[in-house]
Amino acid sequence: xxxxxxxxCGVGLVMAVLLAVGRxxxxxxxxKKLELLxxxxxxxxxxxxxxxxxxxxxxxxxxxxxxxxxCPPGGPTLAxxxxxxxxxxxxxxxxxxxxxxxxxxxxxxxxxxxYSGIEDCKAAHAIAGGxxxxxxGCMGLGSCIHVCSFGAIYKTANGLVRVDPEKCTGxxxxxxxxxxxxxxMVPKKADVxxxxxxxxxxxxxxxxxSVGCTGCKLxxxxxxxxxVTDALAVVNYRADTKISDTAALACPQNAxxxxxxxxxxxxxxxxxxxxxxxxxAADWKAEEKKRKAEAKAKAGAKKDAAEKKEAANxxxxxxx
Amino acid sequence: MDIxxxxxxxxxxxxxxxxxxxxxxxxxxVSKKIGTAAGMAMAVLFVMLVASLLTFALHTYVLxxxxxxxxxxxxxxxxxxxxxxxxxxxxxxxxxxxxEALGIFLPLITTNCAVLGLAVLNIDKGxxxxxxxxxxxxxxxxxxxxxxxxxxxxxxxxxxxxxxxxKGAAIAFVTAGIxxxxxxxFSGLAPAN
Amino acid sequence: MxxxxxxxxxxPKYNKDNTASKPITSLAAPKEIVIPLSQHIGAPAxxxxxxxxxxxxxxxxxEPGGFVSVPIHSSVSGEVKAxxxxxxxxxxxxxxxxxxNDEQNEAxxxxxxxxxxKVSPDTLKDxxxxxxxxxxxxxxxxxxxxxxxxxNKPIDTVxxxxxxxEPYLTADHRVMLEHAEHVVEGLQIIQKILNAKTxxxxxxxxxxxxVSAMEKACEGTDIxxxxxxxKYPQGGEKQLIDAVLKxxxxxxxxxxxxxxxxxxxxxAKAVRDAVVDGIPLIERVVTVTGSAVAKPxxxxxxxxxxxxxxxxxxxxxxxxxxxxxxxxPMMGFAQYSAEPPVAKGTSGILVFEEKDVEVTHxxxxxxxxxxxxxxxxxxxxxxxAAYSDKRMYDKADANDAxxxxxxxxxxxxxPSQIPLVQKIRLAKSEILAAKRKKG
Numbered sequence: 001x002x003x004x005x006x007x008x009c010g011v012g013l014v015m016a017v018l019l020a021v022g023r024x025x026x027x028x029x030x031x032k033k034l035e036l037l038x039x040x041x042x043x044x045x046x047x048x049x050x051x052x053x054x055x056x057x058x059x060x061x062x063x064x065x066x067x068x069x070x071c072p073p074g075g076p077t078l079a080x081x082x083x084x085x086x087x088x089x090x091x092x093x094x095x096x097x098x099x100x101x102x103x104x105x106x107x108x109x110x111x112x113x114x115y116s117g118i119e120d121c122k123a124a125h126a127i128a129g130g131x132x133x134x135x136x137g138c139m140g141l142g143s144c145i146h147v148c149s150f151g152a153i154y155k156t157a158n159g160l161v162r163v164d165p166e167k168c169t170g171x172x173x174x175x176x177x178x179x180x181x182x183x184x185m186v187p188k189k190a191d192v193x194x195x196x197x198x199x200x201x202x203x204x205x206x207x208x209x210s211v212g213c214t215g216c217k218l219x220x221x222x223x224x225x226x227x228v229t230d231a232l233a234v235v236n237y238r239a240d241t242k243i244s245d246t247a248a249l250a251c252p253q254n255a256x257x258x259x260x261x262x263x264x265x266x267x268x269x270x271x272x273x274x275x276x277x278x279x280x281a282a283d284w285k286a287e288e289k290k291r292k293a294e295a296k297a298k299a300g301a302k303k304d305a306a307e308k309k310e311a312a313n314x315x316x317x318x319x320x
Numbered sequence: 321m322d323i324x325x326x327x328x329x330x331x332x333x334x335x336x337x338x339x340x341x342x343x344x345x346x347x348x349x350v351s352k353k354i355g356t357a358a359g360m361a362m363a364v365l366f367v368m369l370v371a372s373l374l375t376f377a378l379h380t381y382v383l384x385x386x387x388x389x390x391x392x393x394x395x396x397x398x399x400x401x402x403x404x405x406x407x408x409x410x411x412x413x414x415x416x417x418x419x420e421a422l423g424i425f426l427p428l429i430t431t432n433c434a435v436l437g438l439a440v441l442n443i444d445k446g447x448x449x450x451x452x453x454x455x456x457x458x459x460x461x462x463x464x465x466x467x468x469x470x471x472x473x474x475x476x477x478x479x480x481x482x483x484x485x486x487k488g489a490a491i492a493f494v495t496a497g498i499x500x501x502x503x504x505x506f507s508g509l510a511p512a513n
Numbered sequence: 514m515x516x517x518x519x520x521x522x523x524x525p526k527y528n529k530d531n532t533a534s535k536p537i538t539s540l541a542a543p544k545e546i547v548i549p550l551s552q553h554i555g556a557p558a559x560x561x562x563x564x565x566x567x568x569x570x571x572x573x574x575x576e577p578g579g580f581v582s583v584p585i586h587s588s589v590s591g592e593v594k595a596x597x598x599x600x601x602x603x604x605x606x607x608x609x610x611x612x613x614n615d616e617q618n619e620a621x622x623x624x625x626x627x628x629x630x631k632v633s634p635d636t637l638k639d640x641x642x643x644x645x646x647x648x649x650x651x652x653x654x655x656x657x658x659x660x661x662x663x664x665n666k667p668i669d670t671v672x673x674x675x676x677x678x679e680p681y682l683t684a685d686h687r688v689m690l691e692h693a694e695h696v697v698e699g700l701q702i703i704q705k706i707l708n709a710k711t712x713x714x715x716x717x718x719x720x721x722x723x724v725s726a727m728e729k730a731c732e733g734t735d736i737x738x739x740x741x742x743x744k745y746p747q748g749g750e751k752q753l754i755d756a757v758l759k760x761x762x763x764x765x766x767x768x769x770x771x772x773x774x775x776x777x778x779x780x781a782k783a784v785r786d787a788v789v790d791g792i793p794l795i796e797r798v799v800t801v802t803g804s805a806v807a808k809p810x811x812x813x814x815x816x817x818x819x820x821x822x823x824x825x826x827x828x829x830x831x832x833x834x835x836x837x838x839x840x841x842p843m844m845g846f847a848q849y850s851a852e853p854p855v856a857k858g859t860s861g862i863l864v865f866e867e868k869d870v871e872v873t874h875x876x877x878x879x880x881x882x883x884x885x886x887x888x889x890x891x892x893x894x895x896x897x898a899a900y901s902d903k904r905m906y907d908k909a910d911a912n913d914a915x916x917x918x919x920x921x922x923x924x925x926x927x928p929s930q931i932p933l934v935q936k937i938r939l940a941k942s943e944i945l946a947a948k949r950k951k952g
Contacts, residue, residue: 004388011378011395015402026409028416113849116872117932118902123939128604128849135605146904479899481877 034062036085040078041071046149048072048171061086069093073150073169095188097168098152098175102138102182103195103255103268105158109134109209120146125179134208136198138182144174156269191259192223192235192243199230213255222247249284323454326447330458332506336434337466338499343434347467348492357471359418361464365457367407367429368438371400372456375439376449396439404429434463470499516718518742519755521889523922525680525745525843527719532683532802535810537691540818540826542589546612547599548574548817552856553647554654555581560610566593570620571793574610583645583655587612588795588815590619600852602839602859609854612817623791634706637788641706644787645794645857649779650674650685650748651840653858656780660706662769668707672757673700675716675723675778676741676748679841682861684798685778687811689716689723692782693730699781700736702788707774712736714778715757719743745843746920750775752889764916779860794857801827805834805864814855820862821851835867843921876929884923884933890916894923894933901940906947909940917941 041054049070051057060066061082068082068090075095083090115124115131121143124130132139140159152167153174163174165188175183182197194213198205202214215231225239226247233256235243248258254277257267266273336342343364350360375396383389408427412419429435438459442452473495482491551557558575562568568587575585591614598606629637642657662668673696677685689696700712714731716724718740727738741747741756751762753775760771768775776784779798786792795816802809807828814823820839824831831837831851838845839859855862884894892913900909917937924933 003386004391007382007386007388007391008395008398011382011398015398019402019405022406022409026413028409028412113847114872116874117935118939120939122942123935126938126942127935128847130604131849478905479896479903 031062033085034058037061037082040074040081040085042073042078044073044149044169044171046073046169046171046173048169048173072096072171075169096170096185097165097188098163098170098172098183099165099186099193100138100144100161100163100182101184101193101195101197102136102160103211103257104134104137104209105140105156105160105268107158108211109137122177122179134198134205134212136180136182136196136200137209137212138180143177143179144183147173147177149173156265158269160268162264162268186235187237190235190237192226192245192247193257193259194219194226194233194235194255195257196232196253196255199232201231205231211253211255213251214253216252218250218252219247219256222250246284249281250288251281252285254278254281323451326451326454327458327461328509330455331462331465332503333509335462335466335503335506336437336459337463338496338503340437341500342437343432343463344496346429346432347463347470348489348496351467351471351474351492354468354471354475357467358464361460361467363407363411364429364432364434364463365460367400367404367432367435368456368460368463369453370403370407371396371435372439372442372452373449374399374403376442376447376452379443392440392443393436396436400432400435400439404432404435434459466499466503470496473499516740516742517715517756518744518747519752519889521887521891521922522744522746522752523887523925524743525925527680527743528802529681529683529686529719531809532681532800532811533686533720535683535687537687537798537811537813539813540815540823542614542616542815543818543822544614545594545819546587546589546591546614546815546817547819547854548585548587548610548612549599549601549854549856550575550585550608550610551601552585552653552816552858553583554652555579555583555658557608558582558585560596560608562593562596562610564593564595567591568593568612570618571623571795572621574612577642581655581658583647583657584643584793585610586645586793586795586816588817589614590617591615599854600850602846602848602853602856604846604849625791626789629702629788630705634708637702637706640788640791641784643793644783644791646780646783646787647794647857648777649783649797649857649860650777651844651858651860653856656776656784659774659776660703662707662774666769667772668709668769668774669772670711670713670758670774671700671703671707671709672753672773672775673712673714673778673781674748674750674753674775675714675720675727676753677720678717678743678745678747678749679843679845679861680745681802681863682800682841683802684800684811684860686720686723688779688782688798689720690726693726695782695785696727696778697730697734697736697781698789699783699785700776701734702784703774703776703781709774710735713757714738715741715747715753717741717743717747745922746889746918749889749918749920751918764913797855797857797859799823799855799859800861801864802861803838803863803865804869805829805866814859816857817854819852819854820848823855823862824851824864829864831864833866834864835870836863836865838863838865843925844919873930873932875931878929878931881928883926883928887922887926889920889922890918892917894937895931897940898931898933898936901936901943904943906940906943909937910944914940914944 037058041058043054045053049057051060057066069079071078079090110133111131112133113131117123119141121139121141124139124141129135130139138160140155140161142155142161144161145153150167150169152164153161156162172185175185196213198212205212205214213233215228217228219226219233220228223243225236225241225243226233227236245258245260248256262273334340337347346360351357378395378399383391438456442455447455550560556578559578561576562574568574569590570587572587573584574587577584589612591612593610594613595611599609601607638657638660646656647653675685675689704712714727724738724740731738739757746752750768754760754762754768754773762768762771783794796813798811799814800811801823837848837851839848839862840846841861842863878895888894897909897912897914914937919934919938921934927933
């Protein structure tokens with residue numbers, strides 16, 4: 001009994017001493033901050049921060065080489081937590097989401113050739129510019145779907161892809177992947193978007209797509225926050241002005257989408273909604289035309305009246 | 321017994337992983353990439369060598385003379401666990417990248433059944449010091465073969481279209497089972513004792 | 514005579530009988546000529562004419578945009594109508610010079626050179642550069658660059674590629690038959706420029722008439738004519754060197770690494786024409802064939818002639834056509850429109866009826882290994898394609914995806930009709946993009 005106990009104790013003691021010595025000899029400094037940062041990382045390894053994975057970002061943060069707001073999936077909540085760990089003030093950034101800026105599905109922009117290769121936009125784009133007649137439009141083969149770590153992108157029935165803004169974390173992976181640069185980052189709270197990416201002139205656009213932006217500038221008249229460059233209307237998301245809901249109605253190509261009026265899925269995929277919208281837009285345009293004509297008539301009448309008045313005055317003067 | 325037979329026995333016929341089903345945890349855990357698998361195999365080789373020599377010495381010079389061989393298991397665990405702890409510290413200091421790659425799997429060998437099993441088998445089979453040395457090398461070599469083969473298979477499987485239900489651990493177990501069946505082919509290679 | 518070849522490759526149906534016996538006939542240039550400013554690999558040429566300018570046949574209309582670039586010449590005389598993007602052979606609009614043909618055929622004065630043997634290699638090279646000559650087999654790599662190897666890589670052998678291994682095409686075959694002396698003279702000029710002692714012409718066995726014509730033309734010179742096995746891609750540079758010299762070009766290397774330069778027979782003729790007659794590259798031989806072509810043949814076509822014009826001449830009903838390919842069926846480019854012009858690299862125009870176009874429906878890989886046997890670069894196409902599928906491009910790179918020359922042998926052999934080449938090509942472009950990003 002005593003032998004057994006002393007053997008156990010003896011061996012235990014020897015090992016304990018060895019471990020203690022080892023601990024001293026092989027001491028490694030572990031950054032407490034790094035450990036804490038690693039714990040709060042989202043772990044999606046999406047690369048949205050520009051560093052190789054979450055651990056890379058954590059290390060860069062600990063070394064002070066990265067901004068606490070750089071993680072799109074983590075958003076402001078994570079930025080705040082990082083700020084707490086690093087002991088710095090963090091300014092919240094506006095959440096951004098990806099938007100597929102093309103509404104030209106198979107119905108609007110038909111295929112110009114038959115493509116039977118692999119389901120990948122980059123590969124299809126490399127073959128004679130892809131099967132879609134609009135070379136600026138979404139081919140809907142879904143390269144972006146594959147790179148999305150959050151399952152936020154899906155195919156629509158009419159041959160396009162859509163980003164679900166609720167699931168999108170703004171990691172920009174899809175933006176980098178799209179060979180045609182169709183996917184853009186937009187503020188999550190923005191509600192009016194131009195769903196076209198074709199910078200060509202009206203004739204060329206109309207030849208390949210029935211819902212493409214022709215750069216007619218009718219929307220610009222409705223809102224100062226929309227600008228036209230290269231015959232393509234672009235929403236200036238930095239402008240503070242609220243875009244009036246008439247911008248979407250004014251577009252003769254129905255290329256402007258307003259999320260205050262319809263959900264994007266409904267608007268793009270439900271023919272009934274599309275028809276209803278078209279009717280509304282047509283009604284509005286007719287009314288606008290009438291209003292303008294009236295305004296013109298009124299202005300004309302006013303002018304006439306003013307002239308008359310002036311003439312009358314002149315008469316009076318003459319009298320005096 | 322011939323040393324070659326001992327090595328072959330430990331490495332192939334009585335492969336620790338695929339015949340004795342010891343050390344399955346690191347076998348499944350660290351076999352996704354050949355690189356990390358090789359690191360793990362090296363760590364196991366080192367631990368097995370040190371542990372079996374230490375336990376052999378402990379058994380021969382402490383437990384037997386004092387007639388407390390019934391303490392074998394507990395004393396061996398104590399020694400092995402401490403040795404692995406030391407190894408872990410050393411790796412963390414000397415090769416941070418290897419430490420990162422092995423990650424949580426190093427502590428796994430702390431109480432690894434393959435290492436303890438080897439120590440106990442050495443005693444059970446009544447090997448002498450030289451035989452213990454080669455038995456350890458053989459056992460670690462067998463572990464390395466199994467691990468690297470499996471890692472190679474899993475790397476190849478990355479390109480396969482596996483049905484969703486089989487993805488991950490499920491297909492790994494199936495593959496490990498088939499690999500084990502294949503290793504049964506070595507059973508006639510060396511005489512089991 | 515022994516027949517030489519390389520390991521791997523395939524035996525597709527050649528279908529050359531329709532045009533092999535048809536002599537080259539000239540095709541009148543149409544009213545409107547569209548000349549792309551980029552008909553070669555490398556920097557596009559810069560237009561040096563403007564709308565309204567009068568141009569003559571052979572006049573420079575585009576100046577080279579760098580060292581790896583060539584000038585572009587007008588193939589007709591007339592007036593420049595526009596310098597604007599027009600649809601090119603790659604399916605996208607490319608900058609083109611549009612010229613209205615005045616049908617006067619007024620040419621600039623071509624500088625003739627009676628005895629090129631007395632002129633320095635550099636002068637000859639300048640003449641070739643000024644003539645805008647590119648590889649005419651389809652790769653369109655500027656010839657003067659290929660003829661300027663670095664000093665540490667001496668060239669001892671020039672191989673002329675007369676294999677014409679692409680099915681359907683017979684343009685090179687006809688050039689060898691009808692212009693044998695010019696081809697040989699072109700080879701001699703290239704040999705002089707490179708100071709290469711050995712000159713070899715490799716011809717596939719299915720052109721015995723071309724072999725005897727070339728042998729006759731080579732009489733009294735050191736140039737050897739060798740027969741090659743009928744196999745695709747016998748005319749690939751590396752395969753040709755393997756077959757003729759039993760030398761292997763290292764992975765990622767060029768033929769010059771083993772002291773060899775390979776040129777197409779058509780290029781050799783163009784070199785001769787440029788040096789001796791001073792005529793720049795403004796026309797080329799094009800094979801027009803396929804099931805939808807009523808009158809197939811080999812034609813001398815002015816560069817810039819729209820494909821639709823050529824097809825009209827050959828009585829092709831585009832309504833019935835299911836597929837239009839510029840180049841050979843293996844490595845050519847399928848088109849969705851007959852609008853693109855014939856360029857320096859257009860060796861053939863193939864049109865097939867809709868019923869003859871097979872639409873593939875890929876099935877899973879059954880690991881039969883046929884692609885492995887077929888690959889002339891000795892790669893494992895199935896593995897590279899699988900890595901490409903899973904977006905594991907680093908693994909694809911480790912499997913030497915970049916050595917793939919996209920010959921299409923693997924996809925041709927695949928019983929599951931897997932688009933292996935497209936997958937490998939995607940992997941290649943992703944690997945190169947990643948490398949560029951790394952810098």
